[in-house]
Amino acid sequence: MIKAKVKAKESAKPVANSKIEKAKKTESKPAKKETAKAKIEYAEPAKPKAKHKEINPDVTIEERLKALFNLQQIDTAIDKIRIVRGELPLEVQDLEDEIIGLETRVKNYTDEVNVFEDTIVQKKQQMKDSLSLIKKYEEQQNKVRNNREFDSLTKEIEFQNLEIQLSEKRIKEAKANIAAKNEFVEKVQAELDERKSDLKHKKAELDDIIKETEKEEKSLMKQSGKAEEIMDERLLTAYKRLRTNARNGLAVVTVSRDACGGCFNNIPPQRQMDIRMRKKIIVCEYCGRILVDQELAGVEELVEA
Ligand SMILES: [Zn+2]
Numbered sequence: 001m002i003k004a005k006v007k008a009k010e011s012a013k014p015v016a017n018s019k020i021e022k023a024k025k026t027e028s029k030p031a032k033k034e035t036a037k038a039k040i041e042y043a044e045p046a047k048p049k050a051k052h053k054e055i056n057p058d059v060t061i062e063e064r065l066k067a068l069f070n071l072q073q074i075d076t077a078i079d080k081i082r083i084v085r086g087e088l089p090l091e092v093q094d095l096e097d098e099i100i101g102l103e104t105r106v107k108n109y110t111d112e113v114n115v116f117e118d119t120i121v122q123k124k125q126q127m128k129d130s131l132s133l134i135k136k137y138e139e140q141q142n143k144v145r146n147n148r149e150f151d152s153l154t155k156e157i158e159f160q161n162l163e164i165q166l167s168e169k170r171i172k173e174a175k176a177n178i179a180a181k182n183e184f185v186e187k188v189q190a191e192l193d194e195r196k197s198d199l200k201h202k203k204a205e206l207d208d209i210i211k212e213t214e215k216e217e218k219s220l221m222k223q224s225g226k227a228e229e230i231m232d233e234r235l236l237t238a239y240k241r242l243r244t245n246a247r248n249g250l251a252v253v254t255v256s257r258d259a260c261g262g263c264f265n266n267i268p269p270q271r272q273m274d275i276r277m278r279k280k281i282i283v284c285e286y287c288g289r290i291l292v293d294q295e296l297a298g299v300e301e302l303v304e305a
Contacts, residue, residue: 059230061280062278062296064235065281065292067227067231068231068235068239068251068292069252069292069297070227071224071227071231071239072239072250072251072252074220074223074224074227075243076250077220078217078220078221079249081213081217081220082217084209084213085206085209085210085213088202088205088209089206091202092199092202095195095198095202096199099192102191102195103192106185106189109181109184109185112177113182116174116175116177116178116181119170119171119174120171120174120175123168123171123174124167126163127163127164127167127168130160130161130163130164131164133156133160134157134160134161137157138157140153141153235281238290239251239252242288242289246289248262250289251289251290252289252290252292253291254292254297255293256294260284260286260287261289261291262284262287263286263289265284265285265286265287267291275291275292275293276295
């Protein structure tokens with residue numbers, strides 16, 4: 001599951017980009033297909049498990065509730081690891097896309113500068129040609145036999161002088177364009193360097209996190225599997241369904257300040273008492289989450305007046 005997520009960029013482009021911050025920088029990037037929130041897959045034990053026991057009468061409801069709460073804690077820890085890691089491959093992908101975009105811009109600018117430079121070379125050559133023509137015409141003027149020939153050469157010289165002026169103008173324009181383009185290139189290049197350095201760090205971070213969390217995740221998965229063994233099939237199925245449906249992956253919550261810790265709707269005092277008795281598995285009547293009291297959860301309940 002982890003590998004699949006990380007390698008996603010090699011096969012298909014990740015569709016999602018949940019970073020709001022990123023959205024601001026999208027102008028230079030190819031349009032994103034979607035900006036849907038990155039889907040977080042909640043922990044599921046990887047290995048096929050032995051068939052669960054039917055409800056074991058020796059296991060009390062209280063023990064089951066404790067096991068459920070324990071399982072929830074472990075699964076939440078796994079979720080957290082996946083959330084942290086889940087964003088990074090996308091961030092790396094975004095940076096890579098951005099870098100490609102910036103590199104293309106630099107290349108385009110460089111190509112344009114090259115065209116202007118070619119123009120300068122070409123116009124300089126034309127000026128040289130014009131100057132040598134002028135020289136030739138002036139020499140010819142010394143050998144003319146009549147005024148008509150002289151005037152015709154004068155006109156040619158004037159024309160070449162105009163050509164020189166025109167070339168000078170074109171060179172000046174090209175130089176101005178090159179200067180402007182170079183300024184752009186410099187800016188884009190600076191941005192590019194920054195992104196490349198960001199990418200290097202993100203990639204290192206991603207590698208570290210993968211290395212670190214893989215171990216932790218495996219150990220948590222093992223614990224999760226053990227905690228599941230205590231439970232009967234029906235309860236486990238209910239727990240998993242709740243987790244899938246709950247946006248934050250919480251299927252088991254505590255009663256906190258007289259309210260459900262999942263949806264924050266109020267729980268009547270009688271129901272709270274029943275929860276504290278631990279004789280029945282009680283679910284929130286609004287969101288359906290399994291409710292446990294704070295003492296069972298190991299949280300110090302404030303003494304009520
Ligand atoms: Zn609720």
